[in-house]
Amino acid sequence: MEPRATQISNPSTMVIAMEISPNSKEGPRLLYDVAIVGAGPAGASCAYWLAQAGFNVIVLEKKHFPRDKTCGDGLTPRSVRQLEDMGLSEKLSRHHRYWGLRSVAFGRELELSWPDHPSFPRYGYVIRRAELDKMVADRAREAGATILEGIEVVSATIGEQSCEINSHTLSVQARYLVVADGANSRLGRYLGARRDRSKPMGMAMRGYYLSPRSREQWIESHLDIRDNSGKIVPGYGWIFPMGDGVVNVGVGLLSTNKRWKGTNTSELMSLFLRQVPSSFELDNSKAISPPSGGRLPMGLSILPRAGKRHVLIGDAASTINPFNGEGIAYAYESGRLAASVIAEALSGEGDTALGTYDILLEEYYSSYYRTGQSFMELASNPMVMSTLVRIGMRSPTLMSWVLSIMANLMKDDLVRPETALLEIAASLANARQYLAPRARSLQVSVLARSATAATVISKSSSVWAKLTNKAS
Numbered sequence: 001m002e003p004r005a006t007q008i009s010n011p012s013t014m015v016i017a018m019e020i021s022p023n024s025k026e027g028p029r030l031l032y033d034v035a036i037v038g039a040g041p042a043g044a045s046c047a048y049w050l051a052q053a054g055f056n057v058i059v060l061e062k063k064h065f066p067r068d069k070t071c072g073d074g075l076t077p078r079s080v081r082q083l084e085d086m087g088l089s090e091k092l093s094r095h096h097r098y099w100g101l102r103s104v105a106f107g108r109e110l111e112l113s114w115p116d117h118p119s120f121p122r123y124g125y126v127i128r129r130a131e132l133d134k135m136v137a138d139r140a141r142e143a144g145a146t147i148l149e150g151i152e153v154v155s156a157t158i159g160e161q162s163c164e165i166n167s168h169t170l171s172v173q174a175r176y177l178v179v180a181d182g183a184n185s186r187l188g189r190y191l192g193a194r195r196d197r198s199k200p201m202g203m204a205m206r207g208y209y210l211s212p213r214s215r216e217q218w219i220e221s222h223l224d225i226r227d228n229s230g231k232i233v234p235g236y237g238w239i240f241p242m243g244d245g246v247v248n249v250g251v252g253l254l255s256t257n258k259r260w261k262g263t264n265t266s267e268l269m270s271l272f273l274r275q276v277p278s279s280f281e282l283d284n285s286k287a288i289s290p291p292s293g294g295r296l297p298m299g300l301s302i303l304p305r306a307g308k309r310h311v312l313i314g315d316a317a318s319t320i321n322p323f324n325g326e327g328i329a330y331a332y333e334s335g336r337l338a339a340s341v342i343a344e345a346l347s348g349e350g351d352t353a354l355g356t357y358d359i360l361l362e363e364y365y366s367s368y369y370r371t372g373q374s375f376m377e378l379a380s381n382p383m384v385m386s387t388l389v390r391i392g393m394r395s396p397t398l399m400s401w402v403l404s405i406m407a408n409l410m411k412d413d414l415v416r417p418e419t420a421l422l423e424i425a426a427s428l429a430n431a432r433q434y435l436a437p438r439a440r441s442l443q444v445s446v447l448a449r450s451a452t453a454a455t456v457i458s459k460s461s462s463v464w465a466k467l468t469n470k471a472s
């Protein structure tokens with residue numbers, strides 16, 4: 001018996017429900033194997049991989065595409081790899097491609113190409129999220145996913161055999177639920193997920209400006225934002241060329257760090273705009289719209305990220321990289337990882353398969369993210385940050401290496417972030433005479449933590465195999 005949609009309308013609620021297949025091993029089959037809440041990078045990637053593997057997937061998205069999302073719009077080679085794996089190479093190639101990072105600080109500039117890597121391309125793109133997210137959602141639809149727009153999910157019930165999610169007008173039942181509703185994840189909190197407040201949280205703000213330098217082939221990052229008295233403030237700024245007369249300009253900081261309290265992204269943005277090289281010709285008259293900001297839940301700080309029948313992915317699961325605030329690649333990757341685990345659950349492994357999702361996330365990212373948090377803690381001291389940046393800006397080799405660590409583009413079997421960081425810290429040991437006693441003790445604690453992390457033998461290559469093969 002073929003699955004059949006049951007649509008029951010009543011004045012307030014339409015139920016898209018269930019049925020069928022009496023021969024199924026798991027009993028009556030629901031119409032949907034998986035319901036996904038949110039069609040951003042995480043939800044759309046999860047939907048694509050599940051639909052592509054033949055599962056029956058529905059995605060509920062509260063906005064209508066094309067919809068804006070506050071973002072720097074920067075795609076690193078890690079993101080590009082995931083998009084190309086979803087068959088989007090040709091569509092991507094119509095957008096603005098760039099080749100690396102121009103790092104600017106203390107009067108120096110370094111142009112750092114993306115590293116040569118066996119798994120990632122040597123280029124990235126800058127694409128407005130309105131276009132990017134629609135492109136991936138369309139791809140998931142082509143693969144067979146149902147995506148309903150303009151539907152805001154307000155509650156969910158996880159049962160023994162199925163889940164039910166509800167909007168004000170619709171109720172959907174599915175075997176498994178994926179929560180992909182972004183940084184403020186109301187649904188995640190509704191299902192009991194909480195952020196570990198001892199871990200860092202980032203804040204960022206961005207705006208669009210007309211600029212004659214919008215076609216540059218480098219994204220630019222500034223590591224020395226100063227206040228009115230010329231003192232370095234803890235934060236960084238970026239200018240990402242969109243390729244069409246516009247640049248995306250933004251700032252970021254770690255809001256949870258005590259030293260950064262009192263700094264907010266609006267102030268940081270004004271300070272940064274005054275400092276941007278005049279050749280970009282940025283001033284308020286070139287602003288296309290008022291700047292907007294958002295939170296960056298990072299470092300797997302949200303728990304629990306999985307239950308018996310549901311998983312959290314992307315920002316809802318705090319998968320952002322604490323080294324650089326990049327979240328799109330990790331949204332795609334966690335969506336794909338969740339898809340592979342749910343595919344196993346639906347293919348006979350049963351509900352216990354979902355437990356492996358969190359194990360895989362931890363295995364693949366956590367020691368790298370822990371290192372990132374320690375590193376950011378160290379670097380959030382303005383004095384330490386200036387020392388690190390001043391030293392780095394004198395050595396293109398060191399900075400290229402730092403770039404590949406911060407963008408998580410190390411060659412897997414050659415160097416783990418912990419050992420790389422140890423080596424960087426060792427080279428910085430030469431600069432210890434510049435560091436104050438407090439910074440020295442922090443440096444020692446980072447070294448100690450890194451050494452511990454380095455003893456953990458990573459199984460990341462097996463997870464990578466899962467990411468790249470299993471669900472495809």
Ligand SMILES: Cc1cc2nc3c(=O)[nH]c(=O)nc-3n(C[C@H](O)[C@H](O)[C@H](O)COP(=O)(O)OP(=O)(O)OC[C@H]3O[C@@H](n4cnc5c(N)ncnc54)[C@H](O)[C@@H]3O)c2cc1C
Nearest residue numbers: 038040041042062071072073074153182294314315327328
């Ligand atoms: C200022 C700023 C700059 C950034 N710059 C970059 C960058 O340059 N590069 C980078 O890689 N990352 C960047 N990030 C991070 C990146 O934007 C996120 O990591 C990424 O969007 C996460 O994807 P997601 O799918 O998890 O969540 P989202 O992209 O937030 O998608 C969540 C989706 O869920 C929908 N939704 C929410 N609630 C509901 C509901 N109840 N029912 C139905 N649908 C719902 C939303 O409408 C949305 O479409 C930046 C973030 C900020 C704030």
